[in-house]
Amino acid sequence: MDMDKRAPAGDGEGCLVGVIRIPVKIVAVLVVLPVRVVWELLVAAARAVHRHVLGPLYVHVVEPLLRALGWLLTTLLKLVFVWPWVGLWRYLLVPVGQGLAWLARGLYDQALAPAGRFLTGHLLRPLGAGLAWLGRGGMRYLLAPLAKGVAWIAWAVGMTLFVWPWVALWRYVLTPVGRGIAWLAAAVYRYVLTPVGHGLVWLLVAVFRYLLRPVGLGLAWLVAALYRYLLRPAGLGIGWLAAALYRYLLTPLGQVLVWAWHVAGRIVAALWRGLKLVGWVLVGWPASRVYRHVLTPVGHAAREVWRTGRAAVREARATVRRALFGTPPVEPARSRARTLGSTTAADAAPADEISLPRRQG
Template identity: 80%
Template sequence: METDKRPPGVGDGGGDGCLVGVIRLPVKIVAVLVVLPVRVVWELLVAGGRATHRHALAPLYAHVVEPLLRALGWLLATLLKLVFVWPWVGLWRYLITPVGRGLAWLGRGAYEQLLAPAGRILMTYVLRPLGTALAWIGRGGLRYLLAPLAKGVTWILWALAMTLCVWPWVALWRYVLAPVGRGIAWLAAAVHRYVLTPVGHGLLWLAAGVFRYLLRPVGLGLVWLVVALYRYLLRPVGLGVAWLATALYRYVLRPIGQVLAWAWNVAGRIVAALWRGLKWVGRVLVGWPASRVYRYVLTPAGHAVREVWRTGRAAVREARATVRRALFGTPPVEPTRSRARTLGSTTAAGNTPAPEISLHERQG
């Protein structure tokens, strides 16, 4: 026979608390006396409105209102055309268009039968001969009167321009600037030939003498001095310093460095041996006892404390669930949760038994 380990009241629907019962009764009374009548009246109004729309308003609109609106629209459109469109169409078609065509025919006939012949006669017998006579008079006046006058005026203006603008500058250049320029050029040539050229030759000869008899010997002396200083002083001193540095490195610094390297290696080996010894001593004196204490003392004590903590927490959870059920009742359906294993128990809340494992087997 299977045992039911659920708490009492779970799943049977009869675990309501006292607080829930006190609140639920007034709510049910208010719902029956207020909400239910209002909902019934609302549903009746909705059903009546739908029936009225379906059986009265829709047929009335389809068979009466819509045809009436269409007839009123056609009548209004016809009235608007009669008042605003047809009078202007009749005026344009039966008055303005015939009058315009008659005026156009009259104007075209007057132009073809009156204005065109009169214009041709006026052009042929009046305007063209008059224009020819005026052109002949103009050519004669231009050739025999205006051309000599223009030539005379042009010659006067040319002479005046030459007198005022050209001849003074030509005279200034010919009798003033050209002689002065030739005199200045002759003076410059004389200064160059008899002053600047001898002075330049003298300066060049002086510079050549200074370079040959002063700067060149001094430069050669300085070069010989630098060469002698390098050959007989700097080079021997440099060779001596190099030989001394080579000997110092070969016979002093390199042996000292080798000795220091050997001593560093020996010291490293000694320090490594001491460190290994210290590690072995620490492992023997500290590590192994600490591991034994942790494995055989602290671990069992921790497991015992953890089991006690779990047991106390499960007890507190059960007490809290009991108080909640007493105050608020139990929900109709609640998923079954597996309880934690207590100290010394080997089965969970389900039907599957847990394996029996002792503390020593778990540690081993």
Template identity: 80%
Template sequence: METDKRPPAGGGDGCLVGVIRIPVKIVAVLVVLPVRVVWELLVAAGRAVHRHVLRPLYVHVLEPLLRALGWLLTTLLKLVFVWPWVVLWRYVVVPVGQGLAWAWRGLYEQVLAPAGRFLTAYVLRPLGEALAWIGRGGMRYLLAPLAKGIGWIGWALGMTLFVWPWIGLWRYVLAPVGRGIAWLAAVVHRYVLRPVGLGFVWLVVAVYRYVLRPVGLGFVWLVVAVYRYLLRPVGLGFVWLVVAVYRYLLRPVGLGLAWLAGALYRYVLAPVGQVLVWAWHVAGRIVGALWRGLKWVGWVLVGWPASRVYRHVLTPVGHAVREVWRTGRAAVREARATVRRALFGAPPVEPSRSRARTLGSTTAADAAPADEISLPRRQG
């Protein structure tokens, strides 16, 4: 294996890349080729397992099992959540409703309707007619004066029972009591509630002025002092420390790691990747060549002998059997014709012209057929 003498395509690759590339190629050929072969075998095995094991297992086992489980789950859900309500509605609610409707219909038809018709015919209608006759006769001479007297009495009773008591209650009870309650409320407000409220307000102002305000100012001063003399210096120191760590540690380390990663990618990973890709293609070509070789070996060991046997053994035997069959069939036909002539006589003979020549042909009809000429056989 000769080393490639041409300069690298990138322009920046040197002898270091060549020194790395050659061992990597050797290792890739020794490692990637078996991996590629094993991968192709695993792919073929996976396809065979999927076609002959997993798919029949799914079609003939898992799918019926899942369908049975779905049917069982559906039936269970119907049995728990649907059928009890259907049975309750069909055999309890509907019969009870129909029975109640039938009872109400019977009660109405047999009791209420006859009673109503009886009351209307024999009680209410005669009573109404009598009241109408009495009303027409007594309205003019009795009820009108009586109504006027009853109206005046009603007005007097209404005023006595519903107006004057409320006026007296308001004038002699509620108004004096309201004025007394208002005077009592004014006294309580002036001599009790107002002093108590002023005292409470003074207490709140005093607590705010002499307790809450000093405490609040002290808390604010404490917070300002903690921020100014503790948190701010600590925060500035922390920020300075972070900036210093970034500037003098993280940034140089990051730049170094970036340069190292770039160099590693450029001088190691990229050549190794190229070699692996090349090795993968080479492995594919080798596998293809191996497959073609296996196909050629299969043809040499199985296909070519089978074609030779078919061409030089089975085909002549078939032709011979066909000739024997044709000869036997012609002999049987000739024997049958001879027996028929012997038993029933010869058939009518055609004229010599029509018997000697066929229609549209110059060859005699009774001429002996020529020997069968088979097609030229292809030589292997």
């Protein structure tokens, strides 16, 4: 007994989709739609209340009331925290301060200033004069002699410690020793260094006059003679020989070598062209003919066979996929409108919700 599945109508949806779709539609109609309607009504009512009730109420009642409360609170705060301190400062502290200032000014003018002038004229000035007289007397008859004595003692101590020893050392030690060293140096210079220096100078003059000068003159004459009678003729001969070799031997030989090089190059080029021609005739031309008339048609035929086989394989694979899994759902192009909770078109015929296999005898 063979059983096959009847292809569902419409877009190829199965029974499971239909079973799920019906409760979803019912829930959407019974729950979602009333909730949405109630929500829209509430929104419209709230907007109307805000526009016609709450807005005028705020503008004409709440806002004036808030302004009055603000003014009242401001007045109370000023009454508690500002005006008492302002009154205290203006009517108590300022008059008291002015009275104290007037009292202090009068006390200074009538009591402190006269007392200060009296003390200055009758007590402080005589006391200062007496102290100045005592200071001048003490400076003249006590401190000045004492300072002179201290200065003399310091001078004596300084001279004893820092001047007289060095003066004695210079006068009685360093000066005699220096004079002795100078006399000894003069004697050595006069009786030793001067004769030795004179002897060395005489020796150097004699060596230069009787040895170095004759030897130098002899060497100079020898070098001049060698150059004139040996090096110059030899150089002239070598130069003439080199010029003759270059003119009569090297130049013709070079020309012959250049001509031979050019001739060899032409011969090699001719041989290379001949070899290329032979290679083309024997290998290149037959290979090109074989490639053009044999390999190219064979390649084209193989490519066509490959394309045909690949297309056949693809078609067979698509056929097997359709046989196993069915065709994928395709939405009709005539209408894109959809119903609530459904994927089918609005004007498409609904498929069977439950498709049972039909028995064929």
